[in-house]
Amino acid sequence: MTTSPESPEITTEIATKKSPHTDYRKLDRSKLTPMSQHYIEVKEQYPNALLLYRVGDFFECFFQDAVTISQELELALTSKDGGKEIGRVAMTGVPHHALDRYSRLLVEKGYAVIICDQVEDAAEAAAAGRMVERQITKLLTPGTITDEGMLHARKNNYLAAIVIAKDHWGLAYADISTGEFLTTQSNNLSALTLELLRLQPSEILIPTNAPDINSLLRPGEKSDYLADYLPDCFCYSLRSQIPFTLNEAKPRLLTTFRLKSLEGLGCEELTLAIRAAGGLLEYIEDTQKAHQVPLQPLKTYNLTEFLVLDYQTRRNLEITSTVRDNSYYGSLLWALDRTATAMGGRALRRWLSEPLLSIKGITARLDTIEELKENPSLRTDLRQLLRDIYDLERITGRVGAGTANARELLALAQSLVRLTDLADLAKGGNSPYLRALQKIPPDLEALGKEVVAHLVETPPLHLKDGGVIQDGVNFQLDEMRRLYEEDQQWLANLEVSERQRTGISNLKIGYNKTFGYYISLPRAKADHAPENYIRKQTLTNEERYITPELKERETRIERAKDELHELEYQIFSQLRAKVAEKAQEIRNIAKAVAAIDVLAGLAEVAVYQSYSRPQITEGRIIEITDGRHPVVEQSLGMGFFVPNSTNLGSLPPSKISEGNNQDYPDLIILTGPNASGKSCYLRQVGLIQLMAQIGSFVPAKAALLGICDRIFTRVGAVDDLATGQSTFMVEMNETANILNHATPNSLVLLDEIGRGTATFDGLSIAWAVAEYLAAEIQARTIFATHYHELNELASILSNVANYQVTVKEMPNEIIFLHQVRPGGADKSYGIEAGRLAGLPSVVIDRARQVMTQIEKHSKIALGLRQGIQKVNPIKNKKSREKMLEQLDIFGE
Ligand SMILES: Nc1ncnc2c1ncn2[C@@H]1O[C@H](COP(=O)(O)OP(=O)(O)OP(=O)(O)O)[C@@H](O)[C@H]1O
Incomplete structure (x- = not known):
């Protein structure tokens, strides 16, 4: 699609059915x-x-x-x-x-x-x-669709635009269907990739000087005009650069939002953000010619407002879809979504993609969930009422664009009326999100009532067919309807009088689109047709006639019908325009409704899954008592999941009090046989932290959690066939990303490192990575590994501890207890697992022999070292050189 059409030679060949022309x-x-x-x-x-x-x-x-x-x-x-x-x-x-x-x-x-x-x-x-x-x-186009049938109800549909200048970039994105419109600017290109992967826009606009401007590159399609660092899983629209210049973009924004300056929007100084936003607006104008798209005022946001989750981490934690088959079932979203409205569904998805960093923001959500959890009747009534609320955000969009039909307008109006009940219910609560709902503008209810009073109970789909407006709301309309009824009565009377006149009892008055009204006689009675009947159509058993009188009346009826429909349409359009004037107010309320829907749903999950309120604190602590994996737990069924605790990091001195002076390790080396539950445990800790930062209760008996700035995961990679990278290279790239970006406030979850290379290479890399994370970065880390040698680290670094997932050995099987306990596993069950999988006994016996030999001759120490002086890298940062000497474990 990107190549410009060359001028082909004109052909004179006649094409056939078998080889028709295609060019x-x-x-x-x-x-x-x-x-x-x-x-x-x-x-x-x-x-x-x-x-x-x-x-x-x-x-x-x-x-x-x-x-x-x-x-x-x-x-x-x-x-x-x-x-x-x-x-x-x-x-x-x-x-x-x-x-x-x-x-x-x-x-x-x-x-x-x-x-x-x-x-x-x-x-x-x-x-x-x-x-x-x-x-x-x-x-x-993928980013500009607004028709209800084409959109995913519970997912935003984002159109994005980017402007890049060297390593600085501006990004704007909008959901045309809901009106959300946001922009940001930054100076780090890898952050742009991250942000695009977070947003998953359906379409991204790129200003270029490409000759085939206006072409749309489908996912995976290559173009010289697309920079390498832009992920190729998206659709890119190549656009002219002109609307993306500051000279064009800024005035367009000012005009659209009727502003004198962009200061109020927070982006006055962010020229790249302004250019992206202006270019995006121009595209909307260009593609939505027939309808004006009402966008909400542009909001400027900062990339550092949210917990950062890179693409791999989102995938590995299976937040909105599973890794295995990309399905919603089995994702965290699936486990948590109890929302009653599409708006709530979209909001929960959004919250999961932007967990908060502010304790205040998290606390407001937790307070609301707590109140709804403790007050079951308020929660149940709210959830019941929410089911009656339609998609205010999207219908308002179509109302604003003048494309909403009568059914949609009625649904919106009925929802507006219900909002007052919602506000009354919310008055029964006191937490922040419930208080926000108490302030529903009263004029919205009046407006809703007015619309409901005007529209019939079940309006037709098509506006131009009439039958939309109720009787008794417009005098002129009533009068026209009366006249129309009179004409219909005249036709009925005509049928009776003509039957009498002709003596033909089965004479009928009929109507069809081509001939209009006609008098129908059975063929057998055609001879009895009076003189003023003009034959119009002959059918097998029927003759159809018109008369000048009937035609005259028909013209009047048709005109009256058109005028009637036109008047109905006008009344409807006026109503719709009146609602459109309140679009912004409605959308503000819609946001509050969506939020309460999410929180009531989370409270519901908290009740039925026995979640508890996490205590959010300053500092780097993760103290989870009897934590569970929210998804595996729901799949296994209540009571089957084995809970496990996690203790990592520490509280800041100001928060330490008597009985509350935890100082936990920063890095846990987690060992245990295959399928014992290591990966599950790792993900469980990541998910609990993430859930806490979206303001949700968590699957644990108790949790004391500091705020994380980023969560990193590295979980068993697969070959990246698309980029031709091997498993090992993918693994190393991901590890490099973690080591280069993790901070002491990050949570790092590593599931195996160094598996895809020679044993000693792998072990050495795994060792060095663990040591760097614990001693240099001091990020809170859980490192699951089959390299038991890494247990040695705990005897050298004071902020490292060993944990294992336990199993019970029986003569013919291993029973997985799924319990995480202190200590390093002293035995690997790989050979045992091979035996259970059915490897021939000769192979198993030989493997045992080889292992005994390797263990005997290996110079790598196994088992914890005794009598060594541990280094505390936090208190004693300068002793790193000394520590490195001590880490010389490979010597004799
Ligand atoms: N705490 C638990 N309670 C109950 N079942 C669990 C628990 N943890 C894990 N499981 C079950 O055990 C299965 C295997 O767990 P997991 O994949 O985490 O093992 P693993 O130790 O990471 O294995 P490998 O080393 O082969 O990657 C899970 O699919 C889950 O069904």
Whole structure:
């Protein structure tokens, strides 16, 4: 899609059904059918998008687009006559009622889709002998879709834009459907990659000087205009640089938000952020021509506001999807999501991607959960009421853009009315998020009531068909309806009087789209038709007639019907516009509703899963009593999970009191046989810390936790086939990232290091990494390993301790106790595991022999050293050289 179209030679070959034309550029256009000519005219306005073109009951596409769409959607590729001298052209199509589904699939695959629809009645055009008029009605790109059926209800759909200047960058992102609009700026390119991976935008705008501006690169597609450090798992839209210049971007922002300066938005000085935000706005204007998209005021944020989780860590902790099959089931989100509304679902997902660093912010959430946990009737009533609240954020977006239909407006209005009940309920509580809900502006309820009073109980889907507005709300409308009813009565009377006049008892008045009203007689009675009947249509058993009187009345009825529908539409549009004026207020409330939904859901989980409130403190402590893995626990069922405690780090001196003077190790070496539960334990600690920082209760009997600035994980890597990196290289890259970025406030979870290379290389690297983390960085670390030799570190460094996951050895099996206990495992069960897996006994016996020999002759000490003076790297930082001497364990 990125190569610019060259000018191919015009062909004169006539294509057949078997090999239809697929490249319209090779054809003499004057010889194409008028419809094909128009198709190409439209296509050329957006050469990089797929064009779906309405023909009767189908949306069809031709030429190369037909080939692409048939392959992507597994539809049959057929052909159609392109003109006498042209022959067949490739074609495929989708039924018009399935357009949303198919276009969504194409957009999900990273294509931009143009919908060109019929904008007049095909019968009218046919009657006038001309081609039906068609226009582009929609331009769909992954980041700009707003149709309910195309969006994931519980996931934000972000459109992002980036501007890069050397190693500085600005990023803006918006969810057009909910109106969220944020921007940030930083000076570290790896942070940009991290941020993009966190946000997972559906589409990213890049200003370039590429010749094929406006093309959309699908995930994995290469382009010279895409920098190497940009992850290739996203869709990139190449855009002109002009709207991204400060001269264009800044005025656009000022005009959009009706401001004199950007100071109030917090980005006055951040020129790259402003440029990204302005460029993004221009793209929205360009793609949403027909509708104005109401965005919320731009919010400037700072990357250091949240706990940093890199992409690997998000994956390894399986926060929103599992590593194995990328599914939602089995993720942390799955275990925690008890939200009742789509807004709450989206908010929980967002909270999980931006855990807090502020104790105050976390405490406000914890206080609210605690209150809801302790007050079951308030929680139950709230959750019940929340089920009646529709997606205020997204419907408000469509109301603002003028695309909401009557059903959506009614749903929004009914939700606004319910908000007052929600506020009344919230008055029964006192915690911060409940208090925020108590202040619902009263005029929103009045507005909701007004809309409900205007709209019928179950409005039709299509606005132009009438039947939307209730009787009794508009005098003129009532009057028009009365007249219309009178006309209908006139028709009924006519049927009766004509039956009497003609003596034909089964004479009927009918209606069809082509002929309008007619009088129908059975064929057998056609001879009895009075003189003023004009025959219009003959069917097998029926003759249809019109009369001048009937036609005259028909014109009046049709006009009245049109006027009636038009008036209804006007009343509806006015109502919709009135609600649109309150969009910002509604969206503010929607945020509070979404938050309470998340917190009520978390309180529900806390009750049913017996979670407890973590105590958040300053300092570097992680003290978890009887912690559990939130997901494994739910999968195993209540009572089957073996809880384990964790003690890491320390409290700051100011917080230490009598009986509260814990000083735990910084680094734990965790050993234990395969499948004993090491990985599970590691993840459990990471998840508990993460849950605490989103303000949730945690699966533990008790937890005293300091704030972490970052959580790092390194868990069994697999070959990265995409970049051609080996398992070992992936592992080393990830380890390097950790060692270069971890701080004493970080939590590092390492599951095996050095497995993918020779034993001694691996052990040496694992040793050096553990030592560096404990002695130099002093990050809180759990290091799970099969290298039992690492237990030696604890005898040298005072901030290292050994733990093991215990098993019970039986004659024919190993029973996994899943208990984490102090001490290093003195035995590896690898050979035993091999035996249980069915390795031949000869191999097992030989393996035992080899192991005995290696153990006998190895110079690596096994078992803890005695009588050595431990080094405390925290209190005695300068003694590192001395410590290194002592670490010379490989000598005789
Ligand atoms: N505390 C626990 N209580 C109950 N079951 C557990 C517990 N911890 C782990 N398990 C079960 O044991 C299985 C294996 O655990 P895990 O993958 O953590 O083992 P491992 O020691 O990391 O193995 P390996 O060294 O082979 O990677 C898990 O899938 C889980 O079902």
